[in-house]
Amino acid sequence: MLYFTRWKALGIILTALIVCLCAVPNFFPEAQVKTWPAWAQRRLVLGLDLQGGSYLLLEVDSNYVKKERLDQIRDDVRRTLRDAKIGFTGGVAVRNDAVEVRITKETDVQPALAKLRELSQPLGGLMGSSGQRDLEVVDAGGGVIRLGVPPAAMLDRMRKTIEQSIQIVERRVNELGTVEPVIQRQGNDRILVQVPGLQDPTRLKELLGKTAKMEFRMVDTSVPPDQAQAGRLPPESELLTSASPPPTPYVVKKQVLVAGGDLTDAQATFDQRTGEPVVSFKFNTSGARKFSQATTENVGLPFAIVLDNKVISAPVIREPITGGQGQISGSFTVQSANDLAILLRAGALPAPLTVVEERTVGPGLGQDSIEKGELAAYVGSILVVVFMLVTYRLFGVFANIAVTINVAMIFGLLSLLNATLTLPGIAGIVLTVGIAVDSNVLIYERIREELRGGRNAISAIDAGFKRALATILDSNITTFIAAAVLFYIGTGPVRGFAVTLGIGIITTVFTAFTLTRLIVAWWVRWKRPQSVPI
Amino acid sequence: MTQTVLIGLGVLIAILTVVAALGLLPSLRIVPDATHFDFTRFRRISFPISAALSIVAITLFFTHGLNLGIDFKGGTLLEVKARSGTADIAAMRTKLDALGLGEVQLQQFGGPENVLIRVAEQPGSDAAQQAALQKLRGALGDSVDIQRTEVLGPRVAGELLAYGMLGLMLAIVAILIYLWFRFEWQFALGAMIANVHDIVLTIGFMSISQVDFDLTSIAALLTILGYSLNDTVVIYDRIREMLRRYKKMPMPQLLNESINSTLSRSIITHVTVTLALLALLLFGGHAIHSFTAVMMFGVVLVGTYTSIFIAAPILIYLGVGEHREDAPDTATPAKKSKA
Numbered sequence: 001m002l003y004f005t006r007w008k009a010l011g012i013i014l015t016a017l018i019v020c021l022c023a024v025p026n027f028f029p030e031a032q033v034k035t036w037p038a039w040a041q042r043r044l045v046l047g048l049d050l051q052g053g054s055y056l057l058l059e060v061d062s063n064y065v066k067k068e069r070l071d072q073i074r075d076d077v078r079r080t081l082r083d084a085k086i087g088f089t090g091g092v093a094v095r096n097d098a099v100e101v102r103i104t105k106e107t108d109v110q111p112a113l114a115k116l117r118e119l120s121q122p123l124g125g126l127m128g129s130s131g132q133r134d135l136e137v138v139d140a141g142g143g144v145i146r147l148g149v150p151p152a153a154m155l156d157r158m159r160k161t162i163e164q165s166i167q168i169v170e171r172r173v174n175e176l177g178t179v180e181p182v183i184q185r186q187g188n189d190r191i192l193v194q195v196p197g198l199q200d201p202t203r204l205k206e207l208l209g210k211t212a213k214m215e216f217r218m219v220d221t222s223v224p225p226d227q228a229q230a231g232r233l234p235p236e237s238e239l240l241t242s243a244s245p246p247p248t249p250y251v252v253k254k255q256v257l258v259a260g261g262d263l264t265d266a267q268a269t270f271d272q273r274t275g276e277p278v279v280s281f282k283f284n285t286s287g288a289r290k291f292s293q294a295t296t297e298n299v300g301l302p303f304a305i306v307l308d309n310k311v312i313s314a315p316v317i318r319e320p321i322t323g324g325q326g327q328i329s330g331s332f333t334v335q336s337a338n339d340l341a342i343l344l345r346a347g348a349l350p351a352p353l354t355v356v357e358e359r360t361v362g363p364g365l366g367q368d369s370i371e372k373g374e375l376a377a378y379v380g381s382i383l384v385v386v387f388m389l390v391t392y393r394l395f396g397v398f399a400n401i402a403v404t405i406n407v408a409m410i411f412g413l414l415s416l417l418n419a420t421l422t423l424p425g426i427a428g429i430v431l432t433v434g435i436a437v438d439s440n441v442l443i444y445e446r447i448r449e450e451l452r453g454g455r456n457a458i459s460a461i462d463a464g465f466k467r468a469l470a471t472i473l474d475s476n477i478t479t480f481i482a483a484a485v486l487f488y489i490g491t492g493p494v495r496g497f498a499v500t501l502g503i504g505i506i507t508t509v510f511t512a513f514t515l516t517r518l519i520v521a522w523w524v525r526w527k528r529p530q531s532v533p534i
Numbered sequence: 535m536t537q538t539v540l541i542g543l544g545v546l547i548a549i550l551t552v553v554a555a556l557g558l559l560p561s562l563r564i565v566p567d568a569t570h571f572d573f574t575r576f577r578r579i580s581f582p583i584s585a586a587l588s589i590v591a592i593t594l595f596f597t598h599g600l601n602l603g604i605d606f607k608g609g610t611l612l613e614v615k616a617r618s619g620t621a622d623i624a625a626m627r628t629k630l631d632a633l634g635l636g637e638v639q640l641q642q643f644g645g646p647e648n649v650l651i652r653v654a655e656q657p658g659s660d661a662a663q664q665a666a667l668q669k670l671r672g673a674l675g676d677s678v679d680i681q682r683t684e685v686l687g688p689r690v691a692g693e694l695l696a697y698g699m700l701g702l703m704l705a706i707v708a709i710l711i712y713l714w715f716r717f718e719w720q721f722a723l724g725a726m727i728a729n730v731h732d733i734v735l736t737i738g739f740m741s742i743s744q745v746d747f748d749l750t751s752i753a754a755l756l757t758i759l760g761y762s763l764n765d766t767v768v769i770y771d772r773i774r775e776m777l778r779r780y781k782k783m784p785m786p787q788l789l790n791e792s793i794n795s796t797l798s799r800s801i802i803t804h805v806t807v808t809l810a811l812l813a814l815l816l817f818g819g820h821a822i823h824s825f826t827a828v829m830m831f832g833v834v835l836v837g838t839y840t841s842i843f844i845a846a847p848i849l850i851y852l853g854v855g856e857h858r859e860d861a862p863d864t865a866t867p868a869k870k871s872k873a
Contacts, residue, residue: 049821057690059660200680202671205664354660358667358685365613365681372819375536380813382543384806386550391564391802393554400551424750427814427822431829434810435761438803442768445799452567467775474716475767479760481708486756489701494753501757533557 002462002521012514016405019507022412043415047422048194049493050370052363054201056193057186058169058208058353065161065351066154070094073135073147076119077101084115098148100140109143116145123156158189161350166191169353171346172207191353199362203339211308211352212343214260216291218253219302219314225249243310244331250311252304257294262287266344268337271329277337280327281344288324296320305330307340359492373426380430381407388437392444395534398523399440402516406436409507410500419503422496432504435479439512443468444534457532458524465517472512480505564805565798573793573842574786574850580843584731591738598741603748604684606698608655608691610667613643613682614674620646621678633669644820648681660687698752702733705756709763717770720852725766728845732762736832745824754825758832761807765800765841772796773846777855785855789846800838808834 004012025033025043033041048055074092077099081088087104094100103109120135134153140146149157162185169191173181182194198204220237228239228251236255242248265282283291294303295317304314305328313330332340385403388396410429414421447464455463483505486498523529553559604611614621623640626649630638636654643650653670656662663685671680686694706729713722736758740747772792780788811834814826849855 202668354687355664355685356660356687356690358664358683360680360683362679362681364615364679369819369821372817372821376814376817376819378540379817380810382540382547383809383813385547386543387806387809389547389550389554390559393559394557397551397555423819423821424753424825427818427825430810430814430818431757431807434807435764435803437806438764438799441799441802441806445796445802448567448798449795471768471771474771475764477712478709478763478767481712482705482756482760482763485701485705485708486753489697489704490749490753494749497750497753501760 002458002465002517002524004518004521009518012518016409016511016515019412019416020405020408022416023408023414026411026415042418044411045418045420046366046370047420047425047493047496048196048359048366049361049423050366050373050421051196052199052361052366053194053196054198054204055357055359055492056195056201056205056208056355057357058191058193059356060158060161060165060189060191061352061354062154062158062189065158066097066149067094068351069149069154069157070097070099073099073119073149077116077147080115080119081112084111086112086115088112098146100144100146103143103145106143109139109145112145113137113139116147119147123153155188162189162191164350165353168347168349169193169208172342173204175342175346176204176207190356197363199360201358201360205355205358207339207342208353209355210343211349212260212346213308213348214263214344215256215306216258216294217256217304217306218294218298219304220251220253221301223251225251240304240306240309240311243307243312248311250304250314252306252311257303258283258287258290260344260348262290263344266341268332268334268341269327271327274329276329277332277334278327278329279332279337279341279344281325283324285324288322291324291326292320292322296322307343312340369423373423377426377430377433381433384433384437388440392440393533394523395440395444395520395532398516398519399437399444401519402440402511403433403436405515406504406507406511407433409510410504413503413507414500417499417503419499420496421500422493424493425496425500428497428500428504432501432508436504436508436511439468439472439476439508440516442472443512443516447532448534451532451534457529461520461524461532465520469513472509476505476509563798565801569794569797570790571794571797572790574789574847576843577847577850580839580847584844587738588731588734591734591741594738594741598744600737600741600747601744602695603746603751604652604686604691605748606691606695608663608686608688610651610653610656610663610670611682611684612651612667612670612674612680614649614651614678615681616647616649616678617676621649623649626651626674629673630670633673635666635669649678655686655688655691660689663687694749698749702752702755702759705759706730709759713767713770717774718854720849720854721770721774724845724848724852724854725763725770727848728766728840729759729763731844732758732832732836732840735836736828739831740828743827745828750822750825751828754828754832757829758837761833762837762840765803765837766845768799769793769796769841769846773849773854785850788855789849793842793846797842800842804834804838 022042025036025040033043071094074094078092081101086108088101089104090102092099092101103112117137120133120137123132123134132150132152134149134156136148136150138146138148166183166185170183173183173193173195178195178198180196182192184192186192193208195201195204220234223232223234223237225239229249233239233251237251237253240250240252242250262283263281264284267280269278269280270276271278299317299319302314302316305312312328328340385400388399390396392399407429410432443464446468447460450460450463451457480502483498483502487495487502490498623642627638627640630640630651635656639652641650642648651670653666656666667683667685674680706726709729710722710726713725733755736755740751745751769792772795773789776783776788776792811826811830814822815830818826
């Protein structure tokens, strides 16, 4: 137990030294570390609770995704049956999470089934080998055909929706000019957004809360809005209200002339004549062609610029717009014009997002937490160190050397993993100091016992280590299991606690098995003690 | 101020280190060598007491309940700091009550300029919670700085609670399986009974003190679990060793020896953990105050007691060491006559 080969001793010291050195980048300003080689840049990340910032958990509306899909199927069914000249009665309806249609003639049911089955695609595109399809077409009896979306297909669609949403969210958050936002998927239908330093997420939430589905559509001038409100709404039109107060009704055709997907750029500027904030936009080639054609055909008529089913403005087309660019004016403030431009540039979300969890911490509070955490850490460590000195004297010095290296190694490993340090994480480190000396206590008490049992100094030390190390391993593994579970279930600050606790256990076991033993071994070789001052 | 204190303490450590290294410090024995307390006899007292306390804790849990924090209940929480002077809680209350958001709790938090505002979960969807936050921000106006906000919708809160509980169970089962592999099943069972006892009593404490029960409480509970087990395992390790070495020693005596020989370690370790926790409790700030308070109770008060007075003696009832006489090398007829 007390014999180390030269190479083994060297290995232990080098390992400890390298791990400790990993903590070095934390002591230099971030800007300076950025100029270092990439392998030296790893450092601790402060959690949002320490550096301040916003944490938002967004949820994609799965019902919306499902409804969109069913509506799309309904339109497909209608078109397919019309194209195939198959008669159906009572229309195509969305009912019980499925689309149902009643075929008029009994003999048409089989051909209709065959036609509708062509709508379904294998899941996963060309790579799909699961044999599952994105649409289930069944004969429900009585001439009714039911088209449902299988769960696997729904999951697949949600996954794609989330992926798309994350891209859009990323673009929108980046437009805010914040530092290193973190955007990641969580579970099946959630997106986590962490923005360090953002104290008031109100504007961010406004930006993320809009799907930003932009459409250019014609205003239906055949019916005045008040009559439409009274119920005389043409089937190809719908009633929308204005985006800005007071809510003004508009009758707008359902057909979309150009959609927001055809925009290539949008900027907030000022109108050259009136001086009010406007949003100027550019179409891509196909958008420009469609827009040019529509405006040429409808000179003198009003068209509506619709965002998320609200009419932003409804200007009259004075002349054909062929240049593929234009501007939207609609009683904007500088901020709202800016926001609209951001939304248009970033693109539309495939489904609405809702904020289901929000946590923000101001920078002042974070700084306060750091200071308090540091103070507690210092005081706690000092108390433990003094106690160990008083209790074990020389061996207390050994224990304190071990625990100091232990803590340095915790910081080294945390930096190496780019782990997040949170306030409970600091508490975890302080606790580790308390528990790390336990390994020394176990060893020393065992040595005392062996001495009492009548062994001589060196054999007591040897036996003390041998017997105590097994116990140290067993007792630390149980705590490590608790830390691992905590890491798995926890989020944010709690996960930070689990990380420091877990790493603390690893370094504690390492120091107990190697460093403490090495130090004592050296001392034994140097002193050749007849008695142990413990 | 704190800087000077810290530097002073640092100097003290340096001096102590030198003195200790030179061997000039007197030896401090916190626990006298070779104690012989009859811990297992205490089981006739400690078991009924623990049972009674557990029943009290469970009753408290069902009558008083836990003060579910925002993590598990949903709703809105704001920590605000007055821009100047102390915060006028009464005026704030009038303003916020007028918003019609249901029950609004205001509470001084930390210093006199800090106020914690809690608003119960709003009926309806997640959007309703967001609307409430907007209203609160508006009503508070410029007189205060908003230091921290937390808004949780009903579903997320429910999921977090379920996850937390699941985690707790998972940890217990995982540890149980580990102990089963390393020891015999009786030890695993004994440790689990001790574990559940720890958790039940700590939950009772949280119910009485009405500290917020939130995600950090789950973290505290898991840590208590880990440390209490750490302690239990140290004693169990010794019991196992003694069982191998002394095949004829009666169980109560063997347990006593094991507990006594690990007693000084138990006490010294608990002093160091307590010192660390004490520092966190006194200087760590209010953000982790309830976290450390719960841990203090669980680790220091319950954990140690459990390992010594519950986890070890219960092995007698679980039948540990009963069949040692059958071991071929030490079978003695004298012992068998007793059974």
